[in-house]
Amino acid sequence: MANMVNLKIDGKEIKAPEGTNLIDAAEIGGIHIPNLCYLKGLKGIGACRLCLVEIEGMKSPMIACTTKVKEGMSVNTKTEKVQEVRKFVIDLILSMHPLDCMTCTKAGVCNLQQYAYDFELKESSFTRKKFGFAIDEANPFIKRDPDYCVLCGRCVRVCKNQGTNVLEFMGRGVGSKVVTADDKPLQESGCTFCGSCVDACPVNALLESDRWRKGREWEYDKINSTCLLCGNGCDITVNTKDGHVMKINAGAAEGSPEKYICAYGRFGFDCIEADNRVTAPMKRVNGELKETTWKDALETVANMLKKAGSNAGFISTAGILNEDALTLKKFASDVVKTKNADTTASLYGSVDTLISGTAKLDSADLFVLVDLNPSQWERVLPAIDAVIRRRVNDGAKLIVINSSEPKISSVATINLIENEAEALKSLAKALMDKGLSGDEKLASAVENASVSEAMEKAATLYIEAKNPVILSSPAMYQASANITLLKGVAVSVPVESNAKGAVMMGLTTEGKSYKEMVSGGLEILYAVGEVPLNNKPDAGFLVVQNSHMTELAKQADVVLPSAAFLDADGTMVDYNGRLKYVAKVVEPAGDAKSHREIFVDIAKAMGADMKEAKESETKKLAKVKVKAVFSPFERKEGLDVKVDEMIESVNASVINGSRLLWLKEAAVCA
Amino acid sequence: MTEAKELKVEDIKKSAEEKGCPVQKALYYVTEFISGPMCGRCFPCALGTYEAKIRLRNIVEGRGTAADLSAVKRIAEDMLEGSLCMKGKNTAKFILEWMGTGVYEEHIEGRCPSRECAAFIEYRIVPEKCIMCGLCKDACKHGAVLGEKKKSYKSGYLPFEIRQKRCVKCGDCLPVCPTDAIVIVDVKAKTVQTVQTV
Numbered sequence: 027m028a029n030m031v032n033l034k035i036d037g038k039e040i041k042a043p044e045g046t047n048l049i050d051a052a053e054i055g056g057i058h059i060p061n062l063c064y065l066k067g068l069k070g071i072g073a074c075r076l077c078l079v080e081i082e083g084m085k086s087p088m089i090a091c092t093t094k095v096k097e098g099m100s101v102n103t104k105t106e107k108v109q110e111v112r113k114f115v116i117d118l119i120l121s122m123h124p125l126d127c128m129t130c131t132k133a134g135v136c137n138l139q140q141y142a143y144d145f146e147l148k149e150s151s152f153t154r155k156k157f158g159f160a161i162d163e164a165n166p167f168i169k170r171d172p173d174y175c176v177l178c179g180r181c182v183r184v185c186k187n188q189g190t191n192v193l194e195f196m197g198r199g200v201g202s203k204v205v206t207a208d209d210k211p212l213q214e215s216g217c218t219f220c221g222s223c224v225d226a227c228p229v230n231a232l233l234e235s236d237r238w239r240k241g242r243e244w245e246y247d248k249i250n251s252t253c254l255l256c257g258n259g260c261d262i263t264v265n266t267k268d269g270h271v272m273k274i275n276a277g278a279a280e281g282s283p284e285k286y287i288c289a290y291g292r293f294g295f296d297c298i299e300a301d302n303r304v305t306a307p308m309k310r311v312n313g314e315l316k317e318t319t320w321k322d323a324l325e326t327v328a329n330m331l332k333k334a335g336s337n338a339g340f341i342s343t344a345g346i347l348n349e350d351a352l353t354l355k356k357f358a359s360d361v362v363k364t365k366n367a368d369t370t371a372s373l374y375g376s377v378d379t380l381i382s383g384t385a386k387l388d389s390a391d392l393f394v395l396v397d398l399n400p401s402q403w404e405r406v407l408p409a410i411d412a413v414i415r416r417r418v419n420d421g422a423k424l425i426v427i428n429s430s431e432p433k434i435s436s437v438a439t440i441n442l443i444e445n446e447a448e449a450l451k452s453l454a455k456a457l458m459d460k461g462l463s464g465d466e467k468l469a470s471a472v473e474n475a476s477v478s479e480a481m482e483k484a485a486t487l488y489i490e491a492k493n494p495v496i497l498s499s500p501a502m503y504q505a506s507a508n509i510t511l512l513k514g515v516a517v518s519v520p521v522e523s524n525a526k527g528a529v530m531m532g533l534t535t536e537g538k539s540y541k542e543m544v545s546g547g548l549e550i551l552y553a554v555g556e557v558p559l560n561n562k563p564d565a566g567f568l569v570v571q572n573s574h575m576t577e578l579a580k581q582a583d584v585v586l587p588s589a590a591f592l593d594a595d596g597t598m599v600d601y602n603g604r605l606k607y608v609a610k611v612v613e614p615a616g617d618a619k620s621h622r623e624i625f626v627d628i629a630k631a632m633g634a635d636m637k638e639a640k641e642s643e644t645k646k647l648a649k650v651k652v653k654a655v656f657s658p659f660e661r662k663e664g665l666d667v668k669v670d671e672m673i674e675s676v677n678a679s680v681i682n683g684s685r686l687l688w689l690k691e692a693a694v695c696a
Numbered sequence: 697m698t699e700a701k702e703l704k705v706e707d708i709k710k711s712a713e714e715k716g717c718p719v720q721k722a723l724y725y726v727t728e729f730i731s732g733p734m735c736g737r738c739f740p741c742a743l744g745t746y747e748a749k750i751r752l753r754n755i756v757e758g759r760g761t762a763a764d765l766s767a768v769k770r771i772a773e774d775m776l777e778g779s780l781c782m783k784g785k786n787t788a789k790f791i792l793e794w795m796g797t798g799v800y801e802e803h804i805e806g807r808c809p810s811r812e813c814a815a816f817i818e819y820r821i822v823p824e825k826c827i828m829c830g831l832c833k834d835a836c837k838h839g840a841v842l843g844e845k846k847k848s849y850k851s852g853y854l855p856f857e858i859r860q861k862r863c864v865k866c867g868d869c870l871p872v873c874p875t876d877a878i879v880i881v882d883v884k885a886k887t888v889q890t891v892q893t894v
Contacts (some may be wrong), residue, residue, distance in 0.1 A: 073741050075778045087777065111740065111778035114770065118743040152767065153750045177739075200746035451790025 032575035033099040048090035059092035063178040064091040066281030078108040089191040113145040121150035135243040137228035164211040166685040167219045172203045175231040181223035189415030192217045218402045219289040241267045251609040253291040254523040254591045258409035259600030260287045264611045268398040271295045283416040288408040300683030302575045304587040305616025328631035333551035339366035343555030344522035347596030350621035351531040356624040361634040365537030367644045371525035371538045374667045375500030382518040383652045384603040385495040392491035394425045396498035397446045399432035406670045451475045456485035462512040467656040504657040519601045527599035558675035574679030594620040704733045716810035718794035723752040741784030751767045758815030806884035814865040818881045825877035832869040
């Protein structure tokens with residue numbers, strides 16, 4: 027806990043942690059200091075001068091965004107002098123801003139509108155300036171209208187800070203403009219369409235493209251949830267209106283380095299209303315899939331499962347919610363009485379390699395990235411890429427250990443491009459040489475490891491770091507965890523959102539594994555959610571329970587419509603081992619039901635009485651204490667998947683059912 | 697880099713001081729400041745100088761109103777208070793230097809005390825002094841001088857005069873006149889007054 031500092035703002039006693047700036051400190055006390063260019067989490071630049079405050083004992087006003095709290099400080103935020111400067115600046119900005127609040131989408135959440143209201147400015151008293159800049163709306167995600175821009179530079183700094191570096195200012199002062207390199211449209215500029223800039227923009231200059239006349243912020247219900255589209259499991263805030271999702275924002279706390287979501291999370295929500303959504307149960311009759319009733323479909327499946335018994339197999343996506351996973355586990359073992367129930371998590375991890383500790387990412391000052399290739403550009407674990415780049419920009423160090431060079435190594439302090447197992451062994455040796463002590467097994471294992479010069483440096487960094495965090499692929503996790511016997515914490519990063527949760531719920535096979543089941547020999551194969559399969563595996567009968575009509579579903583004997591991401595609620599465990607809630611923000615399309623409802627219904631049709639797993643049960647199971655034990659320095663065999671292909675494959679219906687498809691098509695054109 | 701920029705501000709100030717009219721000085725300073733050393737990082741300075749330039753130009757070009765004057769005053773005062781660095785504050789100080797001396801107000805009323813602002817003055821030829829030598833006609837690059845040289849064998853002649861529409865008030869004709877027949881007149885005052893040429 028940081029030291030607390032006492033200060034007075036507008037006569038109010040406030041306690042703020044040491045090192046806080048005045049804007050944040052005032053916010054703690056419920057006092058808002060106007061600002062346009064400040065953004066929590068980024069360093070203040072003092073450009074807009076709206077946050078000027080007077081501090082007792084100081085001759086001239088100071089800017090609150092760069093002034094740190096001091097013991098006994100007394101601050102006045104509303105003196106006549108600073109209010110006049112604020113009014114003046116707002117007045118100037120209004121003179122070059124389109125005054126069309128009546129149709130502006132950002133009305134209600136626009137900072138400029140709020141300040142104009144606060145300072146009673148109906149219009150500018152200065153000369154009206156018009157620019158007529160071209161609008162960039164050539165992509166289906168982000169619309170840039172520079173005419174609305176107030177030149178606060180938040181978008182430029184957000185983009186730089188997370189390492190995408192697309193936006194920059196052109197010119198100075200009036201008539202300057204935020205542009206991409208060579209003022210090209212976004213899709214030609216290396217933009218990843220993560221939309222961080224949209225979240226940062228205080229006005230209407232950057233906006234989601236589809237927002238025109240889709241309601242304004244005050245009409246939206248805001249629901250906190252979690253994205254399930256890749257291994258990161260980012261926090262999201264879903265905005266709905268009349269039962270439809272209108273937009274999704276990054277949901278992590280303001281100022282946290284984790285406040286990031288990628289294009290999939292932000293713009294993939296169209297898929298829940300897509301044409302390829304399955305809205306009714308389907309059954310193959312005379313070689314053709316035909317819609318049928320739930321009763322018929324459930325009975326068919328129940329009969330087949332009853333007949334198959336232990337020769338039935340369940341394969342599930344690891345993006346399944348905890349409650350669904352636990353219900354499936356119970357359903358398979360207690361009702362169907364088969365040992366074959368596995369998830370796609372088994373393709374890249376196992377109990378030992380997935381369940382790991384929890385790192386404090388916002389205070390991490392050293393990242394060790396083992397065998398991971400996160401990339402915002404390819405949308406492979408993009409949030410990790412963004413978090414690391416942001417932390418590195420704020421002074422944290424990065425050590426990359428990888429046998430090939432990942433993109434993020436360009437910002438690394440030290441790159442160790444070599445065999446990961448050997449490198450980790452060598453790092454452990456270097457750390458022990460430098461005085462860290464571990465157990466005997468570790469000492470004897472690293473005895474004859476060689477230590478290179480770069481490794482010496484890496485070890486020094488690791489020892490100097492206050493809070494080192496090792497992020498590793500599941501295959502290398504156990505070897506990485508050896509380092510934590512000496513110091514630090516290691517986190518195993520899965521490919522799919524709830525791989526950890528699914529494993530914690532016990533949804534790991536006791537019979538045939540996912541790979542074995544897919545290779546054939548089962549009487550009935552039951553696929554839950556989106557699994558990375560395009561061709562029907564060799565199985566007597568195929569049931570696909572999914573929200574969308576996938577390639578696999580088209581070849582199934584029975585298709586059961588399930589709730590999609592955003593229309594089922596439950597819990598999940600993200601890559602960092604945190605239990606997160608997933609909210610049901612809209613009603614499932616058509617007759618779709620949640621996975622667990624369907625399992626219970628089939629159980630009923632089979633004559634068994636089964637209940638849905640409750641949150642209290644899953645919560646208990648999700649509490650796993652991780653104790654590091656020594657394991658040999660080696661790569662776990664059989665856990666190699668192509669992460670980028672897998673993420674694309676398990677999100678196929680999200681991509682194909684939404685405007686994200688444009689990204690793929692645009693890439694083809696380019 | 698910064699040093700070079702700092703130097704430029706000084707240069708601008710020096711060249712600005714060469715002008716006679718304080719409003720012209722301020723306009724020159726602000727115009728050069730925007731195109732040169734202004735960094736554009738803080739709003740009061742970046743947006744304020746631009747607005748000040750518009751308002752100062754209004755005043756210099758004879759379209760100035762009391763609103764322009766108070767706007768310039770407000771901009772300068774707030775810039776002095778709110779600008780990020782000394783460059784902005786110095787610009788504000790430079791504008792404020794002549795505030796309150798009445799020079800600005802005179803411009804609003806239609807007079808430029810130093811007779812530099814083109815909008816407030818006219819060049820005229822005093823017929824009584826003109827000897828019709830035609831030197832001014834040769835000197836004028838803009839063809840603003842009308843008239844025909846007096847020829848001894850002709851009885852009639854065209855008197856010399858300046859076409860106001862064409863005259864840009866460059867002052868090239870002033871030094872060539874052997875008899876000081878060209879005078880600068882306050883448009884508003886309409887009184888003929890000779891400028892003391894040094």
